[in-house]
């Protein structure tokens with residue numbers, strides 16, 4: 001019995017072998033995210049890159065008996081690109097949690113001055129070494145870093161909008177948890193559609209589309225929406241200068257990566273909300289928008305609309321779009337200069 005389970009788990013034909021790279025793997029998110037990816041049987045070649053610490057994390061994870069190799073890459077000097085290139089060569093999925101996190105009193109936009117350059121440079125390396133990879137951007141401000149990656153890929157002639165994702169899954173899992181606390185339900189079965197972007201008022205949870213809409217109204221509704229929009233602040237304040245969400249983000253990132261791989265494998269009806277190059281509000285100059293997306297073998301298979309909104313949600317959507325447009329343009333201008 002044991003032997004047959006072992007054979008099933010380690011058979012080379014039982015699983016599609018996917019190469020996955022984490023950029024920023026030595027950090028607060030990078031480490032637990034890499035652990036969860038090591039536990040994912042869809043991953044067989046896990047590459048961990050960071051300016052520091054990636055080799056230690058890789059050595060540690062490599063002792064876990066799952067069917068993947070883990071390799072750590074750290075540049076030998078500030079200028080060296082060889083390790084980054086090796087970490088990326090022909091990889092199929094790249095997750096980017098590289099960059100600085102917030103401290104109390106900061107907005108995500110305050111991170112732009114440092115993280116924009118980090119993400120731009122990493123995107124350049126992806127364009128050269130893994131032009132067909134799906135890119136999952138975690139580094140904040142996501143509303144701007146995703147457009148930065150898009151512009152860099154365009155400049156390199158390898159932009160594929162079906163394979164670029166801003167990871168907004170943390171907003172989705174928070175919504176499940178927070179709504180279950182109000183309704184005293186099982187959080188694992190709660191589903192809330194969250195659209196827009198990933199910061200403050202651009203995070204738009206559509207509570208009117210849940211089964212709880214008539215039970216969550218007035219002040220309870222306002223508080224719930226505010227908690228979802230500003231859930232990141234709760235963690236930043238509690239960590240008191242030591243960073244922002246890392247463990248819940250690792251879970252969110254691993255869940256989203258698993259869904260992307262499930263889509264690659266041809267699993268049907270894999271739907272996740274994610275911030276993508278979207279037709280939904282392009283006519284209003286908003287090139288990226290998070291909404292439910294069906295994931296398939298080529299990445300984005302279908303971008304779904306956001307459905308019917310309550311009057312209040314319509315008002316929030318208008319404000320969300322105003323901010324989102326500015327955030328997106330800021331990212332684009334950083335790369336194009338105009």
Ligand code: NAD
Nearest residue numbers: 024026027028029050051098099100101138139140170249
């Ligand atoms: P951290 O400081 O603990 O880790 C970041 C890691 O990135 C560090 O190990 C650092 O060495 C590495 N790094 C920096 N520059 C790099 C480069 N050029 N190449 C490779 N690695 C590099 O921070 P963290 O808590 O892990 O957060 C990382 C980012 O994720 C932050 O920008 C944070 O705001 C963001 N974040 C996003 C979400 C989301 O929902 N999308 C959630 C939480 C945090």
Ligand code: LMR
Nearest residue numbers: 102140170232233244245
């Ligand atoms: C979050 O939502 O927790 C992250 O975006 C990190 C942050 O800065 O709040």
